[in-house]
Amino acid sequence: xxxxxxxxxxxVVVDEGKCIADKGCTVCVxxxxxxxxxxxxxxxxxxxxxxxxxxxMPCEADCPTGAVTVNIPYLLK
Amino acid sequence: MDEIRSxxxxxxxxxxxxxxxxxxxxxxxxxxxxxxKANVILLxxxxxxxxxxxxxxxxxxxNTVIPGYATPEQYTKEITIANDGxxxxxxxxxxxxxxxxxxxxxxxxxIRFQKNQNGDYDVKKVHHIGTYVLPMPNGExxxxxxxxxxxxxxxxxxNRFMAxxxxxxxxxxxxxxxxxxxxxxxxxVIRAKAVILCMGAAGRLGLPTSGYLxxxxxxxxxxxxxxxxxxxxxxxxxxxxxxxxxPLIKDYNGPACAYVAGPFGGxxxxxxxxRFIECDYWSGQMxxxxxxxxxxxxxxxxxxxxxLAPETVSEIERVLHVVERPTRGRFHANRGTDYKDExxxxxxxxxxxxxxxxxxxxxxxxxxxxxxPGLYAAGDMASVPHNYMLGAFTNGAFAGEDAVDFVRQVxxxxxxxxxxVKEQERVLAPTRREDGIPPNQIEYKTRRLVNDYLQxxxxxxxxxxxxxxxxxxxxDMNNAMYVRDSHELMxxxxxxxxxxxxxxxxxxSLYRTESRWGLYHNRVEYPGRDDENWFCHTILTKGPDGxxxxxxxxxxxxxxxxxxxxxxxxxxQRIVASEAxx
Numbered sequence: 221x222x223x224x225x226x227x228x229x230x231x232v233v234v235d236e237g238k239c240i241a242d243k244g245c246t247v248c249v250x251x252x253x254x255x256x257x258x259x260x261x262x263x264x265x266x267x268x269x270x271x272x273x274x275x276x277m278p279c280e281a282d283c284p285t286g287a288v289t290v291n292i293p294y295l296l297k
Numbered sequence: 298m299d300e301i302r303s304x305x306x307x308x309x310x311x312x313x314x315x316x317x318x319x320x321x322x323x324x325x326x327x328x329x330x331x332x333x334k335a336n337v338i339l340l341x342x343x344x345x346x347x348x349x350x351x352x353x354x355x356x357x358x359x360n361t362v363i364p365g366y367a368t369p370e371q372y373t374k375e376i377t378i379a380n381d382g383x384x385x386x387x388x389x390x391x392x393x394x395x396x397x398x399x400x401x402x403x404x405x406x407x408i409r410f411q412k413n414q415n416g417d418y419d420v421k422k423v424h425h426i427g428t429y430v431l432p433m434p435n436g437e438x439x440x441x442x443x444x445x446x447x448x449x450x451x452x453x454x455x456n457r458f459m460a461x462x463x464x465x466x467x468x469x470x471x472x473x474x475x476x477x478x479x480x481x482x483x484x485x486v487i488r489a490k491a492v493i494l495c496m497g498a499a500g501r502l503g504l505p506t507s508g509y510l511x512x513x514x515x516x517x518x519x520x521x522x523x524x525x526x527x528x529x530x531x532x533x534x535x536x537x538x539x540x541x542x543x544p545l546i547k548d549y550n551g552p553a554c555a556y557v558a559g560p561f562g563g564x565x566x567x568x569x570x571x572r573f574i575e576c577d578y579w580s581g582q583m584x585x586x587x588x589x590x591x592x593x594x595x596x597x598x599x600x601x602x603x604x605l606a607p608e609t610v611s612e613i614e615r616v617l618h619v620v621e622r623p624t625r626g627r628f629h630a631n632r633g634t635d636y637k638d639e640x641x642x643x644x645x646x647x648x649x650x651x652x653x654x655x656x657x658x659x660x661x662x663x664x665x666x667x668x669x670p671g672l673y674a675a676g677d678m679a680s681v682p683h684n685y686m687l688g689a690f691t692n693g694a695f696a697g698e699d700a701v702d703f704v705r706q707v708x709x710x711x712x713x714x715x716x717x718v719k720e721q722e723r724v725l726a727p728t729r730r731e732d733g734i735p736p737n738q739i740e741y742k743t744r745r746l747v748n749d750y751l752q753x754x755x756x757x758x759x760x761x762x763x764x765x766x767x768x769x770x771x772x773d774m775n776n777a778m779y780v781r782d783s784h785e786l787m788x789x790x791x792x793x794x795x796x797x798x799x800x801x802x803x804x805x806s807l808y809r810t811e812s813r814w815g816l817y818h819n820r821v822e823y824p825g826r827d828d829e830n831w832f833c834h835t836i837l838t839k840g841p842d843g844x845x846x847x848x849x850x851x852x853x854x855x856x857x858x859x860x861x862x863x864x865x866x867x868x869x870q871r872i873v874a875s876e877a878x879x
Contacts, residue, residue: 223735223779251347253518254511255457255479255784258298270784272510274517274550275624278347292628296507296548 231275231291232257232268238287239265248279248288299782301728304483305721310336310453311704312697313474313489315460316523317341318349318516319686320676320693321495322443322452323399327697329450335701338487339452342459342479342787343518346444349497350516350653350677351686354437356557356620358410359423359685361400361431362393366420369393371427373857378866379425379580380656380682381813381826383536383834385853387663388681392691399691400431406442409435421560425576425866430556436620458485459787460522462720463492463530463672466710471530471671473712475720477790482728482783484721488712490704491671493696494659495689496523498541498677499798501791503647503752504744507548510737514543514550514646515677520791521798523678524650527659528797528845533668533836535660535680535850537805538818540753541651542584546600547642551622555600558613563602566640567595574870579654581815582867587645588753588816599640610637647744648752650798653689655817656682657805660836660850665696668836671707673700726775727789733779736789743770743796751802753819760803767800804845805837815867 239245242264249257249266256270257279266288273293280288314325317339325339341348362372372393377384400418404410411419411432422428433439447454457479464472464486473488500515511517528534544565545552555565555577567573567590574586590598602610614636618626634641652658658680665673673696674680676689684692727733750763774796780786811827812820833849840846 250344253343253348253352253516255343255787272517272788274352274511274513276347276352276516277623278352281353281623282347290624290627292549292624292631293507293509293512295509296505296512296550297628297631 228271229294230268230271231273231293232279233289233291234266235287236263236265238285240285241266245284247282247284251278251282253278298480299784301482301783301786305486307486307488309488309709310338311489312337312491312493312700313487314339314493314495315474316349316495316497316676317345317454318495318497318676319351320689320696321493322447323690323693324493324495324675324697325452326446326450327694328701329452331698332701335704337452338455339447340455340458340460340476340487342457344456345447345454347440348518350519351439352516353623354439354620355433355686356436356554356616357433358400358431358687359556360429360683360687361418361420362396362429363400363418363420363431364397365417366428370857372429374859374863375424375426376683377855377857377859378863382832382859382864383656383813383852384682385662386856387853388661390856391663391695392681392688396687396691399687399694403690406446408439408442409433423556423559424578430560432557432616433620434616459790460526461724461790463526464712464716465530465669466712468710469531469670470710471669472710475717477724477786478783479787480783482725482786486717488709490707490709491673491700493673493675493700494523494527494678495674495676495693496678498649498651498653499524500649500651501795502649502744502798502802503747504741505550505647510740510744512550514545514552515649515651519677520794521650522791522794523674524659524801525794525797527667527672527674528801528839530669530672531839532672533660533838534658534801535834535836536657537650537801537837538809538835539581539655539657539814540648540802540817541653541655542648542816543579543646543654544584544587544643545646546625547597547644549625549628551625554617557616558600558602561609561613562605563600563613565643566599566601568597568599569595570601570640572872575872576870580867581655581817583815583870584645584817585815585819586870591645598643600643601640602636603639607637647748648802650802651677652680652682652684653677654683655814656680663695664699665692666699671703671710724790727778727780728786730779733777734773736778736780736785736792739770739774739778740788740792740795743767743792743799746770747799747802751799751806753816754821755806755819756821757807760807763803764800767796767803771796801837801845804847805835808847809835
């Protein structure tokens with residue numbers, strides 16, 4: 221049974237200009253209760269890897285540079 | 298990160314607290330305070346800085362018993378009536394006697410509560426009978442304050458470890474837990490003399506109608522792991538047929554918050570803008586009236602604030618949109634809905650287990666002891682009814698303090714090496730396959746079946762169909778679930794808890810052949826309470842065949858007597874026509 225990649229919009233958006241994950245910051249990744257954020261090996265910036273958001277907002281509230289925005293997922297917007 | 302590595306290590310401690318949300322930190326803090334020599338580990342699947350139901354904060358204490366406003370006797374009476382009498386009052390009464398001390402301790406931690414001009418706590422009336430609600434307009438500070446205390450008491454914190462099963466010794470006593478790292482799949486065996494489960498609600502049981510798996514009322518990390526672990530270890534679970542169902546903003550998973558809006562003059566209304574219930578306090582009886590209104594020509598149901606002064610609405614919004622669930626403001630902005638202009642549509646949530654607002658959970662006594670020696674439970678997963686946040690803190694404190702006394706009297710229970718190997722194999726099975734069904738699909742299917750067949754009003758034939766379909770899903774889960782990394786493995790383990798909880802919900806609901814707790818256990822074929830046969834707890838345990846087994850447990854004699862005329866107060870919720878027309 222092959223697995224498919226299905227496109228989906230994700231609620232957490234990171235402003236790569238403001239994100240300082242490439243300087244070693246992992247705050248948003250650390251505080252997420254669902255553990256859905258990661259640092260991209262490609263860009264060195266944080267991004268939402270798993271579409272499993274509770275839109276609770278610690279990632280946005282605790283980000284030291286204001287780089288993270290939590291949107292309401294489209295399905296229930 | 299997330300690759301699957303092999304490895305196992307072992308540590309030991311006196312007291313292992315599993316779950317770093319609300320009850321867990323307090324249990325760990327109190328255990329260390331009572332015995333600074335005790336070795337206490339706090340284990341958390343996420344990160345204790347921001348984990349659990351109060352990840353962002355909390356907008357109020359729903360059940361304070363503060364001198365001058367309420368007495369422990371009044372509170373015990375109210376909770377007994379709200380729960381249709383199915384209450385062991387000792388635990389409720391002990392909570393009521395001690396929660397004021399906990400409030401003062403939280404105050405010292407730096408968590409601020411609303412005070413009036415005289416500097417006294419500004420308690421509001423929301424319940425049917427008494428006055429217990431204390432607002433926390435600055436409730437966003439809770440987790441930070443708790444974290445400071447954990448550091449101060451030098452509690453050993455272990456983040457990103459998910460406990461999968463409890464270990465028990467030959468004598469049936471708790472011996473520790475097996476855990477797996479959520480980012481590497483490496484195992485950790487923790488030997489402990491006492492274990493305190495503080496693992497939250499089973500909040501990912503029903504499926505929100507949006508179809509978004511994580512759009513649940515409860516923090517979606519609360520997948521019912523604690524109920525499943527207690528069950529597999531042989532502990533008893535009480536009254537699981539008493540579901541939790543909450544009134545929410547339609548499509549948004551934050552509470553409708555009559556607790557916040559009520560004291561300001563907001564209320565729940567039907568499509569005519571009229572009140573239909575006297576009291577917005579969450580109870581099964583209130584939810585039944587809510588359900589009835591939704592089904593009638595007067596639905597849907599709304600949160601009505603647009604009759605209030607704009608400044609009042611702004612004050613309510615400040616609390617609703619900043620504390621507890623701050624994305625709520627964004628949700629309304631997206632839709633262009635404003636409390637000042639119109640009533641906001643409400644709906645009822647999916648089902649779950651949570652003693653926070655209802656009564657079911659792992660059975661505990663007034664010391665937070667479960668039926669298994671050395672095993673404790675506190676917070677939303679333990680059976681003390683209408684626990685809420687303050688109940689989690691208070692019962693967590695009881696658990697921590699009792700556990701340090703217990704560990705002084707015992708040595709480590711033997712652990713069974715074979716059980717550890719077997720558990721590793723169970724956990725890793727989805728990683729051993731080349732191909733298969735991803736956990737999110739097993740989860741969606743399970744939870745869709747929960748909605749289709751278990752949601753009240755409960756029908757016997759539907760629940761039996763659910764059991765049959767759950768068995769098919771279990772077969773797929775055990776033999777065909779497939780994960781690609783350690784994060785997906787965590788989800789695969791959570792799905793197993795979810796399916797266990799779904800099975801328990803069906804079995805418990807079929808066992809109690811009467812209706813009780815309003816909508817929570819509305820059994821269509823058995824309308825009305827049957828006190829002669831069912832004025833008792835139901836205790837669910839894992840039977841010898843590996844399936845749920847049931848027993849009745851008598852209600853402990855009341856400490857506070859309930860008069861005959863008081864018993865049905867919570868059934869008198871509906872506003873009668875002449876009154877509503879005014």
